[in-house]
Amino acid sequence: MENAGRHMAEKISERVSLDQHITIVIGGGNNGGDGFVIARCLKEKGYQHHACQLVPDQKIKGDALYHKQVYEQFGGMIERVETLDQLKEKCASSDVVVDAVLGIGITGTIREPLRRMIEVINEAEAVVFSVDIPSGLPANENEVVDMSVNADYTFVVEAPKQSAFVEGLAPYYGEWEVVSIGIPLAAFSDQKQMRWQHMDVQRTFPKRTSFSHKGSHGKGAVVGGQLSMPGSVALTARAALRSGAGLLTVATVKDNIPVVANQCVEAMYHVWRDDQGILIDDSVSSLNHYDAIAIGMGMGRADESQKLTLRIVNEINRPVIVDADGLYHIKSDLEVVRARLAPLVITPHLGEMAMLTETTIAEIKQAPFSITKQFAQKYQVYVVLKGKFTIITTPRGEQVVTDTGNPGLAKGGSGDVLSGVILAFMMQHNERLPAIANACYLHGLTADMSITSGRHTETDLLASDVIDELSVAFRTIV
Numbered sequence: 350m351e352n353a354g355r356h357m358a359e360k361i362s363e364r365v366s367l368d369q370h371i372t373i374v375i376g377g378g379n380n381g382g383d384g385f386v387i388a389r390c391l392k393e394k395g396y397q398h399h400a401c402q403l404v405p406d407q408k409i410k411g412d413a414l415y416h417k418q419v420y421e422q423f424g425g426m427i428e429r430v431e432t433l434d435q436l437k438e439k440c441a442s443s444d445v446v447v448d449a450v451l452g453i454g455i456t457g458t459i460r461e462p463l464r465r466m467i468e469v470i471n472e473a474e475a476v477v478f479s480v481d482i483p484s485g486l487p488a489n490e491n492e493v494v495d496m497s498v499n500a501d502y503t504f505v506v507e508a509p510k511q512s513a514f515v516e517g518l519a520p521y522y523g524e525w526e527v528v529s530i531g532i533p534l535a536a537f538s539d540q541k542q543m544r545w546q547h548m549d550v551q552r553t554f555p556k557r558t559s560f561s562h563k564g565s566h567g568k569g570a571v572v573g574g575q576l577s578m579p580g581s582v583a584l585t586a587r588a589a590l591r592s593g594a595g596l597l598t599v600a601t602v603k604d605n606i607p608v609v610a611n612q613c614v615e616a617m618y619h620v621w622r623d624d625q626g627i628l629i630d631d632s633v634s635s636l637n638h639y640d641a642i643a644i645g646m647g648m649g650r651a652d653e654s655q656k657l658t659l660r661i662v663n664e665i666n667r668p669v670i671v672d673a674d675g676l677y678h679i680k681s682d683l684e685v686v687r688a689r690l691a692p693l694v695i696t697p698h699l700g701e702m703a704m705l706t707e708t709t710i711a712e713i714k715q716a717p718f719s720i721t722k723q724f725a726q727k728y729q730v731y732v733v734l735k736g737k738f739t740i741i742t743t744p745r746g747e748q749v750v751t752d753t754g755n756p757g758l759a760k761g762g763s764g765d766v767l768s769g770v771i772l773a774f775m776m777q778h779n780e781r782l783p784a785i786a787n788a789c790y791l792h793g794l795t796a797d798m799s800i801t802s803g804r805h806t807e808t809d810l811l812a813s814d815v816i817d818e819l820s821v822a823f824r825t826i827v
């Protein structure tokens with residue numbers, strides 16, 4: 350608690366000048382305890398502040414009581430705020446409110462008087478900094494917000510909670526950052542560190558040995574692209590090559606090959622049998638010569654292509670990544686997916702995930718972690734649920750989130766690029782989860798760096814720009 354509060358006070362002092370007035374609103378649990386530590390540290394730094402206790406004295410116990418006493422011994426004055434008018438007055442005379450009312454220990458609907466006190470905090474003009482989580486907000490997905498502080502900034506202790514990655518709940522946090530307290534998360538909490546970070550990429554990214562040759566980095570195949578969609582496979586193939594694939598073959602319909610080859614001279618080509626430009630069922634055994642296969646991009650939804658996709662999933666014992674139209678094909682027979690033994694990665698966006706699970710986009714948005722986990726475990730697949738936050742789930746149910754990327758990626762083709770990066774990384778990494786998470790992280794980071802560098806804006810960034818800029822993100826980790 351001492352570490353948490355001290356670090357948060359440090360963060361607050363980086364953003365608030367000494368002439369600004371701060372009110373710390375304090376509740377009855379350990380979140381309130383953090384509030385007492387913050388009050389003491391801000392006092393030590395010379396801030397004009399009020400420490401307002403919103404609950405009766407008997408509610409302050411344990412570590413929180415200890416830190417309340419330390420604050421008082423340090424000359425701090427605690428004001429007991431009981432009425433809404435008292436709280437309104439405090440908020441009105443403050444530039445900043447530090448919200449240490451409720452943390453992750455809330456149960457049930459928010460009780461009075463705290464309920465209306467949260468409303469008062471939200472109505473105030475002051476900037477609101479929440480401690481660990483905006484008071485009243487659930488820590489996990491799939492819970493309704495009864496009443497919550499709407500924070501401008503949140504200092505989350507050690508690891509962001511699930512709700513920070515759920516579309517309907519994340520905005521309550523405002524901007525957030527992690528405050529490390531120097532104790533492993535497992536030592537004091539059942540919350541897990543699920544955010545895949547830059548240091549995780551650096552820790553896990555495989556190094557190329559000086560004696561490596563093209564065969565060491567994987568021989569991949571991209572299968573897709575009906576006649577009307579040559580660009581999709583070109584993007585996947587180019588992204589895979591830029592991401593270090595040793596050899597890459599594009600299997601597509603004959604008439605697409607000159608178009609794709611024009612975009613991607615390093616690739617090799619396999620003329621796939623077609624019927625009027627649609628990929629049809631053919632001998633798939635040749636695909637067993639590759640180290641990994643990505644299928645589905647620009648493939649179209651024809652029955653013959655569906656048959657082909659299901660055969661690949663059924664017969665190819667190499668890692669397979671299924672994206673886009675391929676996801677519609679596997680939905681027609683998920684038992685084939687379940688029966689498969691070799692790794693299968695699926696990369697749905699919200700709409701495709703809703704289709705696969707026969708739910709709605711709204712339901713997925715509300716419970717993305719549990720719906721994805723259920724599917725991944727049931728069908729023994731790796732699921733990459735794409736969006737502003739991308740959730741990666743293993744067949745065993747482990748989950749990580751990447752939160753890089755920006756709306757510049759919300760364009761046709763971005764998903765094709767991601768599949769190419771995943772394909773390449775899967776071939777160069779023995780472990781599946783880090784390979785996939787690194788791909789998602791670096792794909793998003795590339796888009797972010799393209800914008801922050803000023804080379805692109807969210808408006809003009811194209812999927813092919815992301816491929817060209819991958820090296821900028823890669824350079825941050827090698």
Ligand SMILES: NC(=O)C1=CN([C@@H]2O[C@H](COP(=O)(O)OP(=O)(O)OC[C@H]3O[C@@H](n4cnc5c(N)ncnc54)[C@H](OP(=O)(O)O)[C@@H]3O)[C@@H](O)[C@H]2O)[C@@H](O)CC1
Nearest residue numbers: 350377378379380451452453454455456458459460481537
């Ligand atoms: N654990 C650690 O070592 C560390 C923990 N840390 C910090 O502790 C926080 C978690 O603390 P916690 O578990 O004490 O719970 P917390 O969120 O303060 O809530 C309990 C209070 O809320 C009240 N209350 C509950 N439900 C309510 C409702 N519906 N409506 C109204 N009131 C309700 C409940 O009241 P009661 O039910 O007792 O009347 C009680 O007063 C965590 O977020 C982080 O900030 C960090 O310092 C790092 C180390």
Ligand SMILES: Nc1ncnc2c1ncn2[C@@H]1O[C@H](COP(=O)(O)OP(=O)(O)O)[C@@H](O)[C@H]1O
Nearest residue numbers: 735736737754755756758759761762763764765
């Ligand atoms: N607002 C956003 N913020 C961050 N990443 C985004 C955003 N919108 C889209 N993306 C990313 O862009 C990619 C889009 O994939 P997808 O929807 O399959 O595109 P497409 O099929 O059109 O190529 C995913 O990796 C997704 O995470």
Ligand SMILES: [K+]
Nearest residue numbers: 451480482484
């Ligand atoms: K709080």
